[in-house]
Amino acid sequence: MRGSVRREVVVGVDADTAWRVAGRPDLLHHWYPGVVACQVAGDVRTVTLATGLTLEETILTCDPLLRRFQYRISGGLFTEHLASVDVIALDETSCLVTYASDADPATMAIVLGGASGEALAELRRLLEDGTTIGETR
Numbered sequence: 001m002r003g004s005v006r007r008e009v010v011v012g013v014d015a016d017t018a019w020r021v022a023g024r025p026d027l028l029h030h031w032y033p034g035v036v037a038c039q040v041a042g043d044v045r046t047v048t049l050a051t052g053l054t055l056e057e058t059i060l061t062c063d064p065l066l067r068r069f070q071y072r073i074s075g076g077l078f079t080e081h082l083a084s085v086d087v088i089a090l091d092e093t094s095c096l097v098t099y100a101s102d103a104d105p106a107t108m109a110i111v112l113g114g115a116s117g118e119a120l121a122e123l124r125r126l127l128e129d130g131t132t133i134g135e136t137r
Contacts, residue, residue: 002080003106005113008098009120013127015089018097019067022085022123025059027134031126032119045071080104083112097123 011018021027025045029035037048045057053076060082061070067087074081081103088096099116103109126133 001106002102002104003109004100004102005109005116006098006100007113007117007120008096009124010090010094010096011124011127012094014092015067015087015095018095018123018127019064019087021127021133022087022097023062023064023067023069024134025062025069025071030133031123033115033122077108078103078105081108083116 021031026038026040028038028045028047034050035047036050039046040059043059045059047055047057049055055073055076057071057073059069059071061068061084063069069085070083072082081101083099083101086096086098086100088098090096097120099120101109101112101116103112
């Protein structure tokens with residue numbers, strides 16, 4: 001059975017600033033709990049968890065105009081998976097960042113929902129504190 005969950009957070013920075021971090025697949029380990037490293041080669045992101053487990057993700061969309069990043073985890077604990085991160089401008093000084101996950105089995109969507117909520121809180125903290133993450137592109 002498939003499950004779906006979405007978390008969101010309002011961030012006190014402009015959407016372009018938030019996108020410069022949320023839209024970079026190589027920076028996930030800076031703000032997603034339990035992720036200690038990630039490498040990107042073409043449209044594949046390999047994520048290493050604190051447990052040592054690695055997940056291979058296929059990057060489906062990285063659209064700077066829509067400020068949308070989508071990826072799919074294949075295999076392992078998942079029969080099916082799709083995640084989307086969207087950065088939506090609210091005004092000149094704030095934005096809404098959403099992290100949605102659809103997964104089969106449904107229990108994995110619930111697990112990812114908890115983690116993505118924590119991830120968005122950390123992303124907001126880093127951005128609002130002005131922490132530099134990665135190189136500026």
